[in-house]
Amino acid sequence: MGWDGDFLMQPYGDRWKVRRKLFHHEFPVKDGKRHYSQQLKTNRVLLKNLLDNPQEYREHIHHMSGSLILFVTYGIDAQDRRNRHVVNADKAVVAFTTALSPGAFKDLLPWLKYVPSWLPGAGFKRKAREWRHAYDEMGREAYDFTLDAMRRGEAVPSFVSNLETKLSTGKASWFKQKEVFDTAATMYETGSDTTFTGLLTFILAMTCFPDYQKKAQAEIDSVIGQHRIPDFDDWDKARSELPYCEALMQEALRAIFHDEKMYPDPYTFKPDRWIKDGKINPDVRDAMAAFGFGRRVCPGKHFALLTTFITITTVLAIFDIEKAVGEDGDVIEPSMEFVDTLQHRPAPFPCVIKPRSKAHEDVLREVLAQYANENGGSN
Template identity: 35%
Template sequence: MAHPILDHISPLYFCAGLFFVCLLSISSRRRPRYPPGPRGLPIVGNLFDIPKNYGWKRYREFGREYGSDLVHFEVLGTHIVVINSAEVAKDLLEKRSSIYSDKQRSVMIQELTGWHRNFSLLPYGDGWRIRRRLFHQQFRPMAVPHYHPMQVKGVHGLLRSLLDSPEHFRDHLRFMTAKIILNIVYAFDVQPGDHRVELVEKGVKTAMDIIAAGVYLVDVIPILKYLPAWFPGAGFKRQAANWKILVDKMHETPYYEFKKTMQEGNAKPCFAATLLSEVENTEDMKDLEEVFISLTGTAFIAGSDTTVTTLYTFFLAMVMFPETQASAHEELDRVIGRKRLPDIEDRDSLPYISAIVQEVLRWHPILPIGLAHRTIADDEYNGYHIPAGTVVIGNSWAMLRDERLFPDPDLFKPERFLNEDGSLNDGAHYPIETFGFGRRICPGRYFAQDLLWLTVSSVLAAFRIERAADVNGKEIVPKGEFTPRVLSMPEPFECRITPRFPGTESLVRSTSLTD
């Protein structure tokens, strides 16, 4: 039977009407409930809401404004979620790490500048897993004590340098960490001015320059990577090529120098020797060599600039909060005395020193918003939708300034990690967020924690770190400001570093006889 209405409607109008109904149905579907965040503009979304400087502070403000530990942005179709609390970070980045362990893609970093060799920046997959496993084997908690003698030797060298030229303490910190890492990775015993030290320092600086520059246009429009370097507007290609030369030299030069010594039978036991000995003269050698170069290069970054920046923060805290230093000196004199320097075995007996190290890590993490994660699947959390491909930022600075966990968070108070009797409070929140989250947490953190403790305890045992004075003799009080980019370090400040007691110099000089 003919339909009384459809008979009078042409097929064209029927199709047009059906299309309209479908369109109306699609447009009326409920938008997924994302975490709260600022309303975006057409096309560009929240592009102009993303902070360029001090992002960790602005992201915390957004969280407070919207009353949420999760804040959502959308930029040019890419979803971004910022986590401002340790509890939510644990729920998502740790407990659901199978979803949240991928890394944000960057054409500039991972394809054009040679930093694909840093496995911490690799996407979640087999390549990352094998590198992570090999690295963990060499820097797991049970392996780190093997490196203590090298750490002690480096710290003692730092103390002697501080006696000779305390005004150059920043340079001394950089050399100490480079020396220790080159010794552990390749068994190179380097001195100031060594070309391998300069390679490490230049390579690390290049990494920090690349990261500090933020997001490049080629990261947003990847097809731009095919532009020739001479093309107008392709200056990023020329800059990337220059960076890649330095990055490749940092990775390859020490490796091939060591490989040559190993082939000649002159290599000493070290990280690289352990790796190479497992596959030497096998069919796996060629395939795994790039993996080894990646691992050794990652060790330079993990152990160099991050440790230097943390120690630089320690010096700043001692200048700004002299009462902390006085308490540390009292504990050192009571437990160690003045006839020897602290060793790692003294750690359990020096809880206040350990609390200082924890407070340095908490007070200002060197990567306040870390390195972004990326989801590999859709997820739901507390009624919020987090789609696959979302860039997830863990705001460790906000987590470690959370008044619910750390009262008076802006103050430097090691006592927050102690019981009333002065012992370490095992129930206090350890600032683990400084080292990252979930499966992407820094695998070298145990090594870093021991080196930090040895350096802090030894420097405080031997020296006073005090405020400098101007030409009129008035104390110069540092403002306690930090640089505004991804890798955040104290702005330059002045201080006086002097021997703590009459026998300091002879005690420190004597270390050259035993190291």
């Protein structure tokens, strides 16, 4: 019950292989640029939201991560946080995380091959049923959305529309609609919350450690300058030219799982653990360990890294992130508490996100206006 279609939870075998292959169809390692335009769009929406309504940074980041996946998977353009597909998908993720015991993720994955005999108990079974229901509902409504758009001739390229086209033109014999359905439904579950958690960890770290923030901003100012904001071309040279920004990103991602064996002192946020002589230290065990290893390594890794990189660098280029001040005039120290969901996610904390200067705000407004002009929107 519950697990049968879900890609993440499937044991190794033929069913898993088809889904994994389908996933690679949408996220081919060799075509890292495939989703640039949508990643850029959600980034611009995020920057605008942070400028207009910074107190709700948590909701904005959550929405950015989720709406990006919904678009890539189903072609759903969910700019509004109350979009019913976003609400459905979030319900499914909550049901999924509550179905599993707290903190289970890191222990769970290596022994998935033993599922479903583990975790007995009526409580778990009930929660798994709820999860199954939410997962089906979310998947069905979103899938129908894409099929309807295809019937009207209005579908945009997406994971589902591309594969449905292959199915309907008889160009695919190795997969069925049910497998596309399952793989699609798993994408939000696996891709949204993880990205969100990594970025929240980054915001928390910047709030607590202004020196790290200044160091990264100084690097951006000297490499990118102060008249534009980082873009995807900068990603290609991140390792060599923006090593401190990359170290920040690695550290934020590492903190999601707090692996003590691999990284000593796991509860200390220390971007410098990745740096040696001003460069990324090649001796630190695979800097991308947060994505797992081997045949189950995260297939959304490259996509997630790009989203994280563009978010971290553009936010730092324009904004300062600081501790909030209470009504009594005292600085509010973030509790640094982590909510043990499937990953270690920072508990809500207040912070101030504001443009570094009027000049930085002007640069952002110009970038947003230019983006809107080029894309016919009203950003």
